[in-house]
Structure formats: structure tokens, C-alpha cells
Amino acid sequence: MVFVQAKTLAPGYNREMIRGVNIGSWLVLEKWMCPSLFDTYASSAVDEWTFTETLGKDAAYTALQSHWSSWFTKDDVVSLKGMGINALRIPVGYWSFDLQDGEPYVWGAQDWLDTAIEWAREEGLYVWVDLHGVPGSQNGFDNSGRSGPMDWQTVDGNIARTHSVLKTIAKKYGASSYADVVIGIQLVNEPASWGNNSNDITRDFYNDGYGNVWAEIENGNMMVVIHDNFLPLSDWTNFQGPPAAGNLGIDTHIYQVFAESDNTLNQDGHVALACSKGDLLAAANAIVPVFTGEWSGSTNICLLADGSTIAGTSCSEDGCQCESADSRTWSAGLIAQLRRFNEAQMDVWEETTSGYFFWNFKTEHAPAWDFMKGAQNGWIPQPLSDRQFPGQCGY
Template identity: 30%
Template sequence: MTPSIFTCAAGPQIAELDIASGWGSPDSARTVLERHWDTFITASDFQYLASIGINTVRLPIGYWSLGPDFCQGTAFEPVAEVYQNSWSRVVRAINMAAESGIGVLVDLHGAPGSQNGQPHSGISDGQVNLFGNDWYENKTMAVLSFLAQELVNVTNIVGIQILNEPNNVDELPDFYARAITTMRSTSPAAMEFPLYLHDGFDLMRFSDFVANRTDFVVQDHHSYFVYTASDASESASHHTQDVHDFIAKDLGAASDHQRRNLVVDEFSCALTDQSLSGEDDPDAARRGFCEGQMEIYQNETAGWAFWAYDKENCFDDPGWCFKAAVGKSLPSTFFSYGHAPPTDPSRFPALSDMVSEMGSPSYDMTSTSDETTPSTIAAASSTPEIGLFPVRRRSRLRPERRSRSSLDTPRPQPSRKRDEPDPLPVDPNQRAISKGYSDGFLTAKIFALYGMSKLGFTGQYINDSLAKLGRKVIEPGTEHYYEQWFMEGLNDGEALVGSTVN
């Protein structure tokens, strides 16, 4: 990505450790890296991303980024002094993102001992020493504990990723379980904090892992089409067809299985020359491929991230550089509601008032053949705030999506004026439907007021809401009504926000 900083690196000149070990001395290497950290990404980059509707960035770091103490006993120990000012740069990047209203997912891209032997894990010797090595595993737990302690209460941190692209070894699920327990034990706030794990390119294995947990754990799956001989020889058009066909089906099945706690946090527009060579219009083929990926990842998962935002000679490489792809292979903007929130401060109160005053419609629902469905229901609650959480993290971009519930109840029709009092449901099923709808509708409003965002992790949000509400509000056996009607209220609320602000 940045070949210039490898010019005087040591060894194979392909990894972070080669840079830190080169340039004649640790002081010189530190100067090179600090200049890179200070100039490669600046506040203007976050401002640009916010201006086109990007609400989250994934920030890859290595364990060495935490400072010299974390380099001890690792391959980076001889060059630990190079990183004496590195953590402050990480903090600065997070704060710059916050100033532009952008959330940050901090990704442990390189773990002690290396999780995959790849240069992007920091080393160039190809060795995978993390798994099964008590020293490196304990060191990694210390790194993850530090990240949890430092970041969980930072308002624009949307999550921490435990590992990037680890080898899919037998021990990986147990490693993840230990890491999650370790991180959650650092503070009460960490108990509900989003923790991300990469699936080692085994989608269904870790779909089961996430589905069998109830806490906020998110699976990250990466999607590329250039690294195998079959990918290299397949045409761009066929790749696009694959994305819309079996890849969409696999992602959708996994997402449904694990309450939508799935993201594709690395994809690109990259295709081989061979894949493009048979296309009549290579640029159009790349655009169809790239926009097709974005559409599927939005529809079938909770969100996506592009690898990478910037690189040297960016505008010569729209396959790998987001800035070059925007407006060419990708859309020009990415706003949840199709356009930017107002930037004129004088318009903020008007927009806020407009959304805040959106009343939750009151409905009656006619009877159905399902005996457990109430014959009439007021789909608004007198206590809509119960079960909702402060919006402190931005959701991933997602389009409007209908609930996939198997329940087949008809859409309710308006029956009363908005300012008439709502009857208080006494039947448990009615209460679950009423509460679900009003909570979903209110959630759409809350997220809209927070940078015109939409809720991404719908299943986790609903599960957490049910846990907060408790059995006295949503009786056992009625949870499916709450879930279905939460989605109905959410979709109606988002539709009304869209029509209101547009």
C-alpha cells in the first residue's frame, strides 16, 4: 500500500517489522513511521468520509502499536523504542474520527506470535506461533484486555475486533471464547460491548459460534476474488453473477442463523486483468461487480467495510483504493436516507423537531386465522422508552429490510386520531405486539436523530431489548410477537423518516 516507507527496510521488505528493523537505526525508523502516521490519514480524510455518508471506519493496528511494553518478549522487542509514541497516534485518529461524527472499529490486525504468518500481521518469516503457545496467547489476552479497558467507554468506538484473518485452526473457537471472557471481565461496560471476530474464511463454522451465544459478538467475513487460479480466470461478469447468486444465499443464511450479527468488513473492487480482458466495457464490468457486492453485503449483513481507504498512487488503482472507486466503481455517496444531513446549524433544530414530533400511529388489527393473534391491537405503547438503549454507537449502513418472520399477520390499518389516548393492552400477545411496534418505531426516530443513521444489528438489539424488558413486560411465549412487530415498527418509522426529511 505504501511502498515508499519500505525503501530502506530490512530483510524481505514486506512487513512492519522490516521497516522498524531498517532505515539504519531505530531512531531513523521511528522518524519514518511517525511521519507516515502523521500524514497518511489526517482530519480532512475523516471530514471527507463524513461528507459522503460513511459513518464507520475500521482501524487496523498491531500489538506493537500499544507501545514498547507490549513488544517485550516478541519479535518486536529489539525495536520496541520505535513505538514509544505510537499509541498516542492511535488515540488521535480515534479522536479525529469523533470530530467528524465517525465511529471506529479497532481491529487487532497483528497479534503476538502472528495469527496467520502473513506480512500484514507484522512479520515476514511466515511463522504462525500464536496458537498453542501459552506465552503468545497470554500476551494477546493482555493486549485485548488493554484495548477493552481503554476503548469500551469511548463514545465513537463501535467495537473491537479480536483478530484479523487468523488461520482456521482447531483451537480458534476456544481461543475466541477465552478472549471474549477476558475482555468482558475488564469492566461492567465491557459486558455489553460489541466484540468482532474474523471467521478464518469459514463462514458457517463461526455462524454457529455466534448463533450459540447471546452476547454482542459479531462475525466478520472477508470477500475477495483475485487470490486463486479459478478467481483469476473467471470473468468479471461471472464474478458478479456469483455475488448475486450463491454468495448472497450463503451470507443470507448465515445472517439469519445468527440474528444478523454478520458483517463483510473487507471487500474491494479488485479484479485480475484476465477477469477483465473478455469484457466489452471493463470499467462498466468493474462497476457492476463492485456495486453488486455493496448491494448484497448491505442487504444480507449488518454492514461492510472497503479495503482500503487510501494507498500510494491511489487514483491509478480503483480496484483497491476507495477514494478512486467513489463515483466510478462505487456510488458517489452512501447516506442511509439517500442524502446528507443538514450542515447548516440553523437547520438542526428544524430537522430534530420534525423527526421528534413524528407520532407513532395507533392501529387496530383485524382478526386472523391464527388463534393466538389478538383480534384488535393498539400498536403504540404508553411507555415506549422501556427496553431502548442510549444510542452511543453508529450502526452500519443498511437498506430498509422487511422482517423475515414466519408469522403471517396482516398489516394494521389506522383507526384513531393520533392524539386520542391509546388503550392499554392487557392480553400478553397484544402487549408484546404493542410494545414491539412502538419500540421499533421509536428506535427508527432515535437513530435518525443521530446523524440520520439506521439500526444495523437488528436481531441483537431486539434480544437485548427483551432482556431489559423482562418477563413482566413481555411474557414467555410472546417474544416472537415482539420481534415481528418491532421490525414492522422499525420499517414504518424508517419509511416515515425518509418521507419526512425528503
């Protein structure tokens, strides 16, 4: 199976610009976003695997039902719509569809995914179903459900099992009854391009997964989404196939806190780096729809008393304040610096991609990663089109 070519927002992409958020740490736990859940039930756990393993099936089910019913709610959907959001990217693990003996996970998340889709439908929002964790872990990160091992491609049966899960997802959420709300199915989130993974195997998985999904769905407008595998977008824009094969989308994640080089920049440097992404994004988006499926407002910077910024998470000068501080203490100047960076990124996404999803809709203690808190407190523009720092990237 090969990919279809040249279906983009201009031409061919037949939906409005996606302005979305991720619903992270809901159906796939990530401790850094909701540490209180772990502190309450399993403080030594580091991911969903060890959370459920520590508690056992019955206690884990009880704890997760409490979390699922409170972390993300219909009220949040209503609020997000009011903040200008038109789409939700919802991470889910394979174990919500295929749970085998010897795995500590518990059933139940699929029912909540169904509920969230109904909430989105009622409010007129779109949904991407994102397979965030696959058997064996595609990256060894906690966001796959299990941190440490990365055996997705090296243990027999894992890739076949992933394809089976995707067929189940495609048959259910690609049905015509969901066509008004579920617009995307992501084959896998953030497969590593290092370690035990082979990029050639990932590419074969994408080809096969794309065909498998399209063999199951009824919704002819569905977007089948691949992650860029942490490789250049140009590696993924050269697939060709019959137009009847359907729609392909590329998901890229752009952060400015994880590379060593990022953490040497002041906010001027972060803004300039955001602006520099535009040409490559536009070139890829002219061939295949590109979505910034994850991004945040986080940069490790501090604001000096004279209004300039420096790289860092702490400082000792009088009047200096860092993003790492409690957001309840952030000055108007520091909030403006975060907003400046967010506006630059949003300008690029709006001008050069087919849409974006902020990571995350909320967090407990990471405010620069918290869309709702940012929208309520000024570092996310409201409305989303408002600009206090227009034209930073020349758009």
C-alpha cells in the same frame, strides 16, 4: 465462557447499517499499499518487523512518525464522511500496547489511534479497533506485522500475551467515555486455519477472549468481533449463552483475486459469484450479526473492444484494456465494469449483512483497492446508494 446467540440487525443489532472503510497500512504497515515508504527508508524490508529491524529504533520511530502523520489525516475523515462512510475499521498491532525486549517494533501508534478516534468522534463516525497482528503472527502474512513465521499458537506465552493486550484494549476503548464512538473490538484479524494453527485452539481463544473483553468493558453496546478463521460462517453461528453476556459479531473477508478459480472468471462470472454469496450471508446474519470486514473492487479482468470481458492481467488485441493498467488510462467502459462489480457486491452486503468495510481507504498504486479514488473517479457509486446497474443480484 460461551457465546451469546441471536443478536442481529434484525432483531437485536441496535445500530445503523455499517458502511465503512479500513484504515490499512497506517498503524500496521503493508508494503504493497504504500511502497514509497519502504523505498525511501528500507527498500529490502517486507513488513513492519523488518522495516523497524532494518532502521533501528530511533530511525524507525522518525520514519513512522512521518508516515503516521501523513498517510491518514483528519481531512481524510472529513472526505470519507462526505462519501457516505459512517465507520472506520482501524488495524493495530499488539506492539502498540505491549512491546518487549528483542522486538524491533517501536512505540507510538497507540497515540495515533487515539487521535483517529477523536477525529471520528468529531465527524460522527464509528470506530472498530481491530487487533491485526498478534505475538508470533496468526497467519504468517505481512498484515500481521511479520511475514513468514506463524508461531502464535505454538510458542508458549503468545496466546496469554494476546489476551493481555485485548484486556488492555477493552479496558481503555470499552470505557463509557468511548461509548459514543468505539463500537467494536476485533479479537484478532485473519487467524489461519492451516499450518501451525489449530482450529480448536482458535475456538478456545475466541471463547476466552470474548469473556476477557466483556469482563473489562463498561460500554454495554460494544460488539466483540471474531473473524471466521477462513471457515464456513455456519461454523460460528451455533454458540449459545446468556443474553447478558453481550454482543457478538462475525467478520468475513470476501475477495475475488486470491483463488485460482477466481482468476478464470470474466466480469459476468465475478458478478454472479458475488451474488451467490447472499444466501449464506443472510442465513448467518439471521443468527449473529455478520460484517464483510474486508472486500475490494479488484478482479483480474480485461475489457475487449466489443465490450465483453475476459480473465487476465494483459491482452494483445486492438482496443483491449486491463484493470492492471494505470487507472489514469482506464476507459469509461472499464470503469463501468469495475463499478458494476462493486455495485453487485454492495447490493449483497446491504441486503444480507449488518455492514461492511472496504479494503482500503486508499493505496498508492492499486486503484481497484482504493475507496477514495474510486469514489472520486466513478467506480465506487456516489452516493453509495446510487446504481447504474440496479438489480443485478435480484434485490
